[in-house]
Amino acid sequence: MATTATISLTSDITGDALSINESATLTKSGSNVTNLDQFTGVNTIYYAAAQSAVPLIVADSGVPYNYADTTVAHKVYIRNASTSTTCTVQVDIDSSSNEPLGTLHYGDWCFFPWMGTKDIDITTNEVGMTVEFAVISQSVAS
């Protein structure tokens, strides 16, 4: 048994239609057989007010996770689950520099590796927005 993440991309933008279906088994850094052993579950957060660079995933909070860092294979999922086309969720890396990764528009999701060294913050632009997130992680660095 293993945790798997699958992406399916279909597009008819180009003359030859695109159809990608790729699945990754989520294993620890440096191993292709040892599975990641921590999971936050899928969290749903409702923000009554717009938020500015509020920490969503904290690298070293200790509550409830104290994420191992650097030689790790953590994975992060975030989704803008709001229902208005004008709602956006900007995702930043590093609570100090707030380096913008990108903006999730209505219904958008993202999935990416995370080293556990810097916080992941979000900025929402409207009242009454909903964000989903999950972290699949390894408890000890490899």
Add this chain to the structure above:
Amino acid sequence: MATTATFTLSTPDFTGGGSFSVTTTLLKAGTSTAIDQFTGIARVYKAAATADISLVAASEYADNKSHRLYVKNTSTTEPDTYVLMEVGSNEPIGRLFPGDWMYIPVDGTEDIKATTSAVGMSFEWGLFHEG
């Protein structure tokens, strides 16, 4: 014309063995208009470990739009090898190990770069964008 992205996470070892799936249609920022430009899926092979391979040069894309980047580490190298993904001023996003993929929004304001950690590594990438 439409592009869709579906994510499925299966976690049989956690929380009762759940699975969930979400699908989104790729739209231009703040609109109901479909994304209409795509780089295609490119494959890159690096015979030697290589730093700061430019995938997205922010200067080539409009700012604060709804671009999306897909990257997969297609290497068959040792499991401790990786493609380090970075944004902006080499801010690390994370490491893609062989077989890993990622899908992220890109605003067009920051460069996205990849660094391969070992010899003989390859990866694939594609950008859906607004120009």
